Amino acid sequence: MAQLDSGVAPALLRTMWRIRRFEERVAQLKRTMQVHGLVHLSIGGEGVAAAVCHQLRDDDAMYSGHRAHGHAIAKGAPLGPLMAELMGRVDGLCHGLGGSMHVVDVEHGLFGATGVVGGNIPLALGTALAARMRGSDQATVVFFGDGAVQAGHFSESVNLAALWELPVILVCENNGFAEFTPRSAHTSIELVSDVVSVYGFRRQTVDGSDVPALWAAFAEILDTAREGRGPMLLECLTHRRRGHYEGDAEAYRDQLAEEEWRRRDPVARLQADAIAAGWLDEAAVAAMAEEAADEVEVAVAFARASPFPEPELMEELVYAKAGSEE
Amino acid sequence: MTEVETTFVKAINDVLATAMRDDERVIVLGEDVAEGGPYGGTAGLAEEFGTERVRNTPISEGAVCGVAIGAAQAGLRPVIEIMYIDFITLALDQLVNQAAKAHFMSGGQLSVPLVLRTQGGAGSRGAAQHSQSLEAWLTHVPGLKVVMPSCAADAAGLLLSAIADPNPVVFVENKSLYFRKEMAPSKAEPIALGRASVLRPGRDVTIVAFSRMVGEALAAAERLADDGIEAEVLDPRTLVPLDLETIVESVRRTRRAVVAHEAVSHSGFGAEVVAQLQIAAFDYLDEPLQRVGAPFTPVPLSPPLEDAYRPGSQEVYRAAVLAAGAAVT
Numbered sequence: 167m168a169q170l171d172s173g174v175a176p177a178l179l180r181t182m183w184r185i186r187r188f189e190e191r192v193a194q195l196k197r198t199m200q201v202h203g204l205v206h207l208s209i210g211g212e213g214v215a216a217a218v219c220h221q222l223r224d225d226d227a228m229y230s231g232h233r234a235h236g237h238a239i240a241k242g243a244p245l246g247p248l249m250a251e252l253m254g255r256v257d258g259l260c261h262g263l264g265g266s267m268h269v270v271d272v273e274h275g276l277f278g279a280t281g282v283v284g285g286n287i288p289l290a291l292g293t294a295l296a297a298r299m300r301g302s303d304q305a306t307v308v309f310f311g312d313g314a315v316q317a318g319h320f321s322e323s324v325n326l327a328a329l330w331e332l333p334v335i336l337v338c339e340n341n342g343f344a345e346f347t348p349r350s351a352h353t354s355i356e357l358v359s360d361v362v363s364v365y366g367f368r369r370q371t372v373d374g375s376d377v378p379a380l381w382a383a384f385a386e387i388l389d390t391a392r393e394g395r396g397p398m399l400l401e402c403l404t405h406r407r408r409g410h411y412e413g414d415a416e417a418y419r420d421q422l423a424e425e426e427w428r429r430r431d432p433v434a435r436l437q438a439d440a441i442a443a444g445w446l447d448e449a450a451v452a453a454m455a456e457e458a459a460d461e462v463e464v465a466v467a468f469a470r471a472s473p474f475p476e477p478e479l480m481e482e483l484v485y486a487k488a489g490s491e492e
Numbered sequence: 493m494t495e496v497e498t499t500f501v502k503a504i505n506d507v508l509a510t511a512m513r514d515d516e517r518v519i520v521l522g523e524d525v526a527e528g529g530p531y532g533g534t535a536g537l538a539e540e541f542g543t544e545r546v547r548n549t550p551i552s553e554g555a556v557c558g559v560a561i562g563a564a565q566a567g568l569r570p571v572i573e574i575m576y577i578d579f580i581t582l583a584l585d586q587l588v589n590q591a592a593k594a595h596f597m598s599g600g601q602l603s604v605p606l607v608l609r610t611q612g613g614a615g616s617r618g619a620a621q622h623s624q625s626l627e628a629w630l631t632h633v634p635g636l637k638v639v640m641p642s643c644a645a646d647a648a649g650l651l652l653s654a655i656a657d658p659n660p661v662v663f664v665e666n667k668s669l670y671f672r673k674e675m676a677p678s679k680a681e682p683i684a685l686g687r688a689s690v691l692r693p694g695r696d697v698t699i700v701a702f703s704r705m706v707g708e709a710l711a712a713a714e715r716l717a718d719d720g721i722e723a724e725v726l727d728p729r730t731l732v733p734l735d736l737e738t739i740v741e742s743v744r745r746t747r748r749a750v751v752a753h754e755a756v757s758h759s760g761f762g763a764e765v766v767a768q769l770q771i772a773a774f775d776y777l778d779e780p781l782q783r784v785g786a787p788f789t790p791v792p793l794s795p796p797l798e799d800a801y802r803p804g805s806q807e808v809y810r811a812a813v814l815a816a817g818a819a820v821t
Contacts, residue, residue: 227566229562258599259599259601260597260598260599260601261599261600262599263596263597263598263599264597264598264599268593268597268598270597270598270599270601270602271601272598272601272602277562277565277566277602278565278594278597278598278602280589280590281589282585282589282590285558285585285586285589285590286558286562286590287558288554288555288556288557288558288559288561288562288586289558289559289561289562289565289590290562291555291558291559291562292558292559292560292561292562292563292564292565292566292568292570293562293563293565293566294562295559295562295563295568296562296563296566296567296568297566299519299544299545299568300567318554319554319555319558319585319586322550322552322554322555323555323558325550325552325555326549326550326552326555326556326559329550330547480596483595483596483599483600484595484596484634484635485595485635485637485658485659486595486600486603486604486605486658486659487658488656488657488658489658
């Protein structure tokens, strides 16, 4: 079983701090209307993003949902162009045309986030099919929340992926909330791994705040996908620290007690594990958080220095030009 | 170029086989496609290319369309078949929210070279859920291309171009055209998307007709000629992109126009053509522009009612006489 060690754990923690600081900064920039549009933060889910994406290669494909910043960062998206995208600037990953819910970074294998909950799960199947037809060992991962599981495209996709035995990895972040209402208001089935149980493929539910457990579970799943076998589901039980979107008054739930949050905070937990194992000391951990904050400030400066795109860009990018897709 | 006798559906089938032979990235997906499909559009493909490339799918239009998008984004050239355009409703989220916008939203990083073949049209007693003409929904979405051929030769050439196109193309066939005997080039050559064809020259009125209505317009033009009205018949062949230049040039010359399609007139694609014409040719027009389309009702089952519902050459003839009123006298 793949275990975290002194080589990997600090890298994961660094990524998780980068996500945490990025998201906190985005929240501020959203309040001051410098980041535009609907913004959904992934604080509380950093462990899933890091444990999954750190095991993927640039040429492995990844899809995400509306809560995508952490996945993009962990997969390798540069912070400056990512922040510029959220701010609608021309040097954004997508020249400012997509924004928070639609980040794409093909260079690092991020084939798209989507604002339609679960809407790109079938796309991941197609990308996995293409990889298998090429005889490649490239893996395809799609992240989605438990809210997507009640949508028709989820059921259609799971049936098709199982039928065609596609090497696609479904990573569900079950944070117990679909937008403003708890999972219990959407379905009578508590665990997503139970929803798919009848198909007979590999499924596993893990504590999404337990990074060593996530790492080990995903490593095994990835090995199977590399052999061209699948599908598989990894369900990660996470806590959504923020509201559904930034600005959500969260009248529908009680704030998790601070003590409970400390118990479930994946960053704090991995940090404690790393210190206990002697991989990092207090000073190194503190420096990591600070470096992440500095990197985010550089990203903000990059984004602010970038102009808004020219209006001509809109018409230019409606249709791909012949030959451009080669 | 030598011509051979064929049918619309045979021409489609031949082009699919040719495209799959020429480019191993081309795959075909859809319900029953490995069995040839209900009309034989994919007949023989599974036998020649195997079921890895010619994939039967469950009745999951949304997921199948999404699979094709994901495969296209990863470098394949999927051609999917939605058995009836009525069922495109189930794939619209994928088409509209994913396929049409991927290139734009990614700032040009992604492209979706996908062809969605489907067929529509009334006349086979299919009733309200197997007979519709829903192309106008698709023309309303930036990022999609929409093709509606009227004959076998055009279907072949346009399908070749659609498969080569780096964008999602919806290829709308009309089931009434499938089995007529027609002549077509023995070897299909690509026909560029966005070029209208002038099927009959005329000086008195321009008839812009789509898909099945092209044949009806040509029949109407024969009758009009007996009345001394020379109608020019244009087939845009693709709705998006639309060859507005050819249409406007013709109408500026004839000073009168009829736009004819089988879809419900109300909010149909004809409304767009008429709107464009009144902007680009207003000063040239002698008479109000006329539209021909189906009435604003679902397609009925009962044969006499369906026959009355479905526009034909008689409706085109009447509209052309109205449009060309001054020319008759």
